Amino acid sequence: MISDQAKKEIDIWVAKYPEGRQSSAVMQALTIVQKENGGSLTNELKQAVADYLEMPTISVQEVATFYENYNNKPVGKHVIRFCHNISCMLNGSDELISYLEEKLDVKTGEISKDGLVSVKRVECLGACVGGPMCQIGDQYYENLTKKGIDEILEGLT
Amino acid sequence: MNNVCLKSIDKDNPSSLATYETMGGYKVWHKILHGELSPEKILEELKISGLRGRGGAGFPTGLKWSFMPRNQEGQKYVVCNSDEGEPGTCHDRDILRFNPHSVIEGMAIAGYVMNATVGYNYIRGEFMEPYYRFEEALKEAYDAGLLGTNIKGSKVCFDLYSHLGAGAYICGEETALLESLEGKKGLPRFKPPYPANVGLYGKPTTINNTESFASVPEILSRGGQWFADLGVVNSGGTKCFSVTGNVKNPANFEIPMGTPFSDLLELAGGLREGRTLKGVIPGGSSTPVIPAAEAMKMTMDYDSIEKAGSMLGAGSVIVMDDTTCMVKALTRLAHFYYDESCGQCTPCREGTGWMYRVLKRIMDGQGKSEDLKLLLSVQDKIIGNTICALGDAAAMPVESFITHFREEFEYYIKHGKSMVENDG
Ligand SMILES: Cc1cc2nc3c(=O)[nH]c(=O)nc-3n(C[C@H](O)[C@H](O)[C@H](O)COP(=O)(O)O)c2cc1C
Ligand code: SF4
Ligand code: FES
Numbered sequence: 332m333i334s335d336q337a338k339k340e341i342d343i344w345v346a347k348y349p350e351g352r353q354s355s356a357v358m359q360a361l362t363i364v365q366k367e368n369g370g371s372l373t374n375e376l377k378q379a380v381a382d383y384l385e386m387p388t389i390s391v392q393e394v395a396t397f398y399e400n401y402n403n404k405p406v407g408k409h410v411i412r413f414c415h416n417i418s419c420m421l422n423g424s425d426e427l428i429s430y431l432e433e434k435l436d437v438k439t440g441e442i443s444k445d446g447l448v449s450v451k452r453v454e455c456l457g458a459c460v461g462g463p464m465c466q467i468g469d470q471y472y473e474n475l476t477k478k479g480i481d482e483i484l485e486g487l488t
Numbered sequence: 489m490n491n492v493c494l495k496s497i498d499k500d501n502p503s504s505l506a507t508y509e510t511m512g513g514y515k516v517w518h519k520i521l522h523g524e525l526s527p528e529k530i531l532e533e534l535k536i537s538g539l540r541g542r543g544g545a546g547f548p549t550g551l552k553w554s555f556m557p558r559n560q561e562g563q564k565y566v567v568c569n570s571d572e573g574e575p576g577t578c579h580d581r582d583i584l585r586f587n588p589h590s591v592i593e594g595m596a597i598a599g600y601v602m603n604a605t606v607g608y609n610y611i612r613g614e615f616m617e618p619y620y621r622f623e624e625a626l627k628e629a630y631d632a633g634l635l636g637t638n639i640k641g642s643k644v645c646f647d648l649y650s651h652l653g654a655g656a657y658i659c660g661e662e663t664a665l666l667e668s669l670e671g672k673k674g675l676p677r678f679k680p681p682y683p684a685n686v687g688l689y690g691k692p693t694t695i696n697n698t699e700s701f702a703s704v705p706e707i708l709s710r711g712g713q714w715f716a717d718l719g720v721v722n723s724g725g726t727k728c729f730s731v732t733g734n735v736k737n738p739a740n741f742e743i744p745m746g747t748p749f750s751d752l753l754e755l756a757g758g759l760r761e762g763r764t765l766k767g768v769i770p771g772g773s774s775t776p777v778i779p780a781a782e783a784m785k786m787t788m789d790y791d792s793i794e795k796a797g798s799m800l801g802a803g804s805v806i807v808m809d810d811t812t813c814m815v816k817a818l819t820r821l822a823h824f825y826y827d828e829s830c831g832q833c834t835p836c837r838e839g840t841g842w843m844y845r846v847l848k849r850i851m852d853g854q855g856k857s858e859d860l861k862l863l864l865s866v867q868d869k870i871i872g873n874t875i876c877a878l879g880d881a882a883a884m885p886v887e888s889f890i891t892h893f894r895e896e897f898e899y900y901i902k903h904g905k906s907m908v909e910n911d912g
Contacts, residue, residue, distance in 0.1 A: 355669060398613075398655050399656060412614075418738070454657065457614070459577065460732055471617065
């Protein structure tokens with residue numbers, strides 16, 4: 332269920348915490364397996380993480396539903412997380428989110444028909460001086476304009 | 489400007505060990521390793537410096553460190569709060585990206601003072617670029633023999649690791665952060681006991697903000713008095729401010745405490761052509777909004793901002809000009825707190841939902857004349873009645889927005905649309 336590569340990565344995290352405190356690595360373990368699974372978690376994966384870290388399944392389930400960055404349902408190949416909080420809003424994030432929705436013919440929270448992209452409205456991502464901004468994968472895109480969005484979308488394949 | 493935490497920002501390779509060392513970095517740490525600087529002396533200098541916690545609450549850092557039972561047997565921990573999630577705040581991100589070694593050195597010094605041999609830096613899960621920079625810096629520090637066991641034969645030990653979050657504003661609250669670091673949901677703990685007695689894994693723990701730790705090496709290298717004199721009474725030193733919203737050049741500025749707000753606004757390029765100032769949220773979304781006239785009179789320090797009716801908070805200055813619909817702004821904030829409430833306390837869980845729904849109703853043109861009274865009574869029931877400060881943070885903006893911009897709310901309720909043209 333969990334690949335050897337993913338196990339290796341999880342082990343690096345486990346080693347950071349004291350003996351017997353491997354459940355501290357659960358957040359990263361979920362992040363790692365989610366990435367490997369194309370961006371979302373399944374019950375089987377959560378079970379596998381629970382087994383691997385010797386944690387009760389329910390505890391892993393709780394973590395997977397508490398934190399925003401876990402997707403318990405399938406998502407597009409790329410997830411565009413657009414900040415709509417106050418600093419970004421004051422600089423036009425709503426307008427850009429509408430533009431994005433129109434251009435992709437997708438509502439926030441949904442996946443585009445070709446399965447390539449999903450769009451999410453998210454709260455402050457801590458890059459407010461660069462608003463409007465969004466996150467795709469590990470990358471932040473700041474000072475966005477319609478033209479900037481066009482360029483980003485062209486790059487998503 | 490940019491004299492302490494952001495001082496490497498214009499250098500080539502700002503985050504590297506070499507750059508940090510050319511600016512005098514790790515000088516204090518070497519002194520400690522040579523046995524030339526005692527914990528007592530460090531606490532004394534921190535006290536003189538007037539450094540107050542930069543995470544929002546402004547608690548004196550030296551005093552906090554002195555609460556740790558340093559002579560108690562057993563493991564103790566130092567934790568850095570790099571969860572930066574307060575809307576409007578983004579300077580810890582720049583400290584991690586451009587000056588990560590100052591955080592490492594600050595945490596190592598803290599570990600030495602409090603006899604804590606292990607540290608964790610809790611970085612919000614979205615901050616991957618800052619995380620990689622911090623990890624690179626950690627590796628450099630280990631390779632240079634600056635961290636680990638019996639460092640350079642000094643008997644001093646300090647191991648430091650980063651931890652990544654996964655998206656939850658509440659984990660910025662220090663006890664929720666500890667829960668999260670233990671691999672659980674980020675639910676704030678009841679206090680007391682305080683983390684200094686029962687913290688991470690039940691052990692004595694001190695948690696400070698990124699900027700707080702990053703300030704420490706420079707303070708100890710140049711002296712507490714030097715730092716204190718940069719600022720004003722009760723607000724020692726410099727502070728990083730994120731200036732965002734309706735200004736020409738939103739950016740982070742590290743400036744002396746006590747700088748007039750009008751100067752800071754100028755640094756950020758001022759307002760856009762033809763616009764006038766309407767209001768300013770001075771310390772991040774959790775702090776009350778200040779109307780333009782008061783804001784133009786205040787200086788950027790704890791006392792002056794408090795006198796103007798708000799708080800310095802995390803130093804996150806959100807500037808709103810006359811194009812801003814205050815009803816919409818408050819609704820966006822109310823949505824945020826509703827979304828981020830962990831749900832443990834009834835007044836916060838129910839109250840944030842209620843406030844958001846009433847504001848949404850107003851924005852949908854369905855507002856009722858008694859809605860403002862209702863909003864004020866809901867926020868009043870939250871304040872002081874919750875486990876953590878998120879409840880208060882959600883409530884306070886509501887009161888200040890309605891008090892200072894009442895006619896905009898009344899107009900929206902009466903006409904079903906915004907008083908501000910092109911909005912709503
Ligand atoms: C809801 C909530 C969110 C918070 N978020 C942060 C944060 O992102 N970063 C931070 O340093 N402190 C945050 N704090 C404050 C911390 O609880 C704590 O006071 C701080 O990390 C202590 O460090 P300091 O004394 O150096 O400021 C938050 C508090 C609350 C109630
Ligand atoms: S005040 Fe709100 S966020 Fe804080 S513990 Fe209570 S319910 Fe959770
Ligand atoms: S408000 Fe958008 S990144 Fe902070």
